[in-house]
Amino acid sequence: MDDDLATTLGILKDLAAGLSSRDAAERxxxxxxxxxxxxxxxxxxxxxDNNVQLIITAVRRGLI
Structure with a gap:
């Protein structure tokens, strides 16, 4: 997995955990x-179409 994808998945994980966009980006x-x-x-x-669908897809794929 490349660094960009790892960071993007980290952002998704933080958003799924309830962090704000600003906090997820900073983290x-x-x-x-x-x-x-x-x-x-x-x-x-x-x-x-949206970040919720991204999070669901990432969870289903076992990525987060």
Missing amino acids: NHVSRATMNRRLMRLRADWHQ
């Missing part, structure tokens, strides 16, 4: 703009 050492760009890219790759 994973990225800006909110970078976080949003990575999540947008992952939504496109996984054909998902």
Whole structure:
């Protein structure tokens, strides 16, 4: 797994745990703009419409 994907999955895990977007970005050492760009890219790759669907898909795949 590359570092970008690992960071993006870390962000998803933090969002699933209830952290705010700002806190999730800070915790994973990225800006909110970078976080949003990575999540947008992952939504496109996984054909998902929102972050909740991303989180559910990541859990189902055993990634978080």
